[in-house]
Amino acid sequence: xxxxxxxxxxxxxxxxxxEALQDELQQEVIQLWHKDKxxxxxxxxxxxxxxxxxxxxxxxxxxxxxRFSPMxxxxxxFANKGGKVMGVCNGFQILCESxxxxxxxxxxSQQQFVCNNVFIKEAAAVSCExxxxxxxxxxxxxxxxxxxxxxxxxxxxxxxxxxxxxGNINAAANPNGAIHNIAGICNKERNVFGMMPHPERAVSTxxxxxxxxxxxxxxxxxx
Numbered sequence: 499x500x501x502x503x504x505x506x507x508x509x510x511x512x513x514x515x516x517e518a519l520q521d522e523l524q525q526e527v528i529q530l531w532h533k534d535k536x537x538x539x540x541x542x543x544x545x546x547x548x549x550x551x552x553x554x555x556x557x558x559x560x561x562x563x564x565r566f567s568p569m570x571x572x573x574x575x576f577a578n579k580g581g582k583v584m585g586v587c588n589g590f591q592i593l594c595e596s597x598x599x600x601x602x603x604x605x606x607s608q609q610q611f612v613c614n615n616v617f618i619k620e621a622a623a624v625s626c627e628x629x630x631x632x633x634x635x636x637x638x639x640x641x642x643x644x645x646x647x648x649x650x651x652x653x654x655x656x657x658x659x660x661x662x663x664x665g666n667i668n669a670a671a672n673p674n675g676a677i678h679n680i681a682g683i684c685n686k687e688r689n690v691f692g693m694m695p696h697p698e699r700a701v702s703t704x705x706x707x708x709x710x711x712x713x714x715x716x717x718x719x720x721x
Contacts, residue, residue, distance in 0.1 A: 499718065500544040501525055504573070504589075506532045506564050511550035511587065511696065518698035519547075523711070523720050532567040537576050542689075545582035545718060546573050548589025550634070550696060560603060560637045561591035570596060583690045584717065587635055590682075590692035598690045599683055600650060601642035607675025611636040615707075616673050618681045618695055619665050620716060621656040628665040629709040631695035633673055638694040640676040640683070647678065657717075658682035658693055691717055 501519050505512045512529070519525045528539065530546070532553075540546065553564035564570060570592065577583045577598050585593040593599040606612055612635060617628040642650065650656055658681040662671040672679050674694070682693030693713075700710030715721035 499525060499720070500528060500540060502528045502530045502537065502540055502544070502546045504530045504532060504546065504548050504569050506551065506553035506567065508553045508555055509549050509551035509588070511698065514696070515547055515549045515586070515698045518701045518710070522701040523714060525720060530569055532564070532569045535568045535572045537572045537581075540576065540581065542576075542579055542581040545584055546576060548573070548583070548585040548592050549698075550587030550589060553588055553592065556588075556637075559591075559595065561588060561593075561595040564588075564592045565595040574598060577685075577690050580687070580689055582718070585692040586696055586698065587633075587638070587694055590694055591637065593690060593692045599685055599692045600646050600655075601640055601683070603637050603694070604639040604641050605637050606635070606639050606673075612638070612673045614673060616695060617661050617663055617665075617671060618658045619661045619667070621659050622654055625665065627712070628661050628663055629712055630700065630707055631697055631709060631713070632699045633695050635674070635694055638674040638676065640680040640694070642677065650683065651678075653686050655683050655686060656680055657684050657691065658695070
């Protein structure tokens with residue numbers, strides 16, 4: 499499995515993602531520039547990753563300008579053919595702006611940038627381990643209207659929810675006011691994934707936290 503990591507002007511988590519995938523998870527990684535278009539070296543079994551950061555300075559709305567970059571046109575085509583796509587933080591915002599994922603990411607409910615370790619759990623699991631994963635965002639409050647949320651819940655498109663250390667889903671564990679404590683979602687076809695927490699920042703024993711490996715294993719079968 500190959501991973502392509504797209505770099506936009508303003509990306510600042512691209513090296514984190516590349517090193518996590520390449521050095522810690524032993525995956526083949528190709529860096530992709532936002533002005534390029536060629537994804538011919540990837541099959542639908544591979545994955546394109548949109549990393550965190552502040553693409554185009556977060557002007558207009560977060561991810562709104564990046565959605566129109568030449569590479570994103572290819573990423574949209576790749577996803578529509580069944581290729582895997584993952585967006586983390588700003589990458590999640592870009593996926594929502596591009597229409598590859600439903601909903602929007604709004605300003606955090608407390609109107610402040612949040613940078614902390616939080617806990618998330620797999621939404622579909624009855625009981626599972628709470629994972630400690632860092633967040634760093636100012637616009638991470640997931641929102642969708644009731645009809646969209648109902649469809650998402652019915653299709654099991656919510657993949658992660660914020661929880662406390664014991665796995666309890668409650669308002670106190672929600673770092674940004676996201677509706678239904680939603681931390682990560684996927685599309686109906688289950689090949690496009692977006693999440694606000696940064697699993698690539700939690701894969702190294704040197705940092706004292708490898709819970710992020712569980713995320714990559716859950717989504718792609720690698721650890």
